[in-house]
Amino acid sequence: MTNNPDRKTELKRLIIYLVLAFGIAWLPWIILNSLYGYEEWFTGDMAFPFAWLTLISGGGPAIANVLTRLITKEGFDDELLRLKLRGNVKYYVIAVSVPIAAGLLRGVVLTLLYGDINGAAANPGLMGASLIVQSLPMSLVMAFNTFGEEYGWRGYMNGKLGALTNKPVTIIVGGILWGVWHAPLTVKGHNFGTDYPGFPWLGIVMMCAFCIMTGIFLMWLTDKTGSIYPAAIAHSALNNGSNYSTLAVVRGIAEDTKQTLSMSIVMFSLMGIIFAVFAVFMIKDSRKIVNSEK
């Protein structure tokens, strides 16, 4: 294993990784979309019978990481697989609490803009409390699932991009790649539905923007801890815990209300403001490193 591979080698590894990560996910998604329709196999009656395939395809980035290392003989000296809890507990706490807090804030903002503060709670009383309480253990356990993505994106792709370019470009290009990776589902309405102007291309653009913003937070966690697990936990908290906490507080919005484009933009902007804080932290950390090297 070479300790300092050249840029050409890193680019080759990145391309192999991307072909595998996209292939492992896109092939089954496109085939199933064609055979059964997204509504049926992802969210409908077939969702449970095909959940095993969803788990494999969702873990495509991690599988691609392992396969790329085997194909290119890169080796597995991977410090990112260590928990590194010592001195980093606060980052693990941030990983789970920021998405849950963002979910609560999202529920309040949605209520103020689209609901009714005096209206009926979607999940009143103990049900709402149950959802908030469940957020934490659900985020931790489902992190075993989101590890499948994070070990690929933050665990491999960001490292290769970082070797080829600077951090801002890594975040933007990484986010775009991650967003485009969701495209076979986005174009079927997975992220924003199908009823918006510019469907499906605007949806793909918005997904890329969301992945760029989220990537800032996840990359900050990975850089701070040197471990992939906080990012996996945060990703799980964004997928599950954050939605639970939103549902716990939202009022005056019917459960079957479809997500509109303006709702998506509002929620994006909110997450964008929160994650911009972490972008500032990253810039400050970079400057500290540059100053200390001088």
Next chain:
Amino acid sequence: MQGVVYKELRQNRVFFIQGLLMPPAGIIVTLLMYAAIKDNISAGESDTFMMILRLIIQTVSFMMLWMGSSSVFSGDESKKWSAFIAAAPNGRVRHIYGKYVFYFMTLGAFFMSSVFCDSFFSWLLYCGTGKTDMLSFTNLYFLMIFLLLMMFAFETPFAARFGSKLGTGIRIAVLSVLFLAFAAGMLFVPAADNIADYLGEYLTKFFEGELSDGVTFIISVFPCVAMGAYLLSYKISESCWLKGVENYDK
């Protein structure tokens, strides 16, 4: 790879692999048992029977994982090894830390394997019969994982302080108490043949989210309580492990 967690993974790989492979083994056993007796079941009862069979097999898998957890401590019950690790920088802390992290990882792997296998089984059912309405047990697995976490949290300080033999003894005692409680509970059910209906009704409400708000809240709080107990157990084990070393045979 380095570190105490990696050492635990290497040393207890059989236990970890057991956690990964028990769910698929459960599917095979379920299919074989169903194939053996399906001719004796009416068409209307086959779905219920399949659900009960899956539940029993999966409960047995969880019990086996629970019983196997004693190996996590017993493998290191040696005075020489304990003296070596205690002399290492932060050795005592890292020794116990590795075991708790490894056990949590094994439970996570078991959970994911169970969810995967459940879905795969549902797909097999779809391929064989065209049915897509098989019930998902994911919520139940989620709770059972935290139940195992709670049991480990309860037993492990005893194993750390007094040796894994006592930990196993406590496990058997807890099983006996649970069995007696179940037997005593049966005394209050009006008739034995209503138990299946009663349990079936309760489980259906659980899976379809129709339990009362209070019961749902208690069930929701339990995983958090289990995690808190796990952390507390880690601290207790860490503080009393060195005294427990005195009890090792060699």
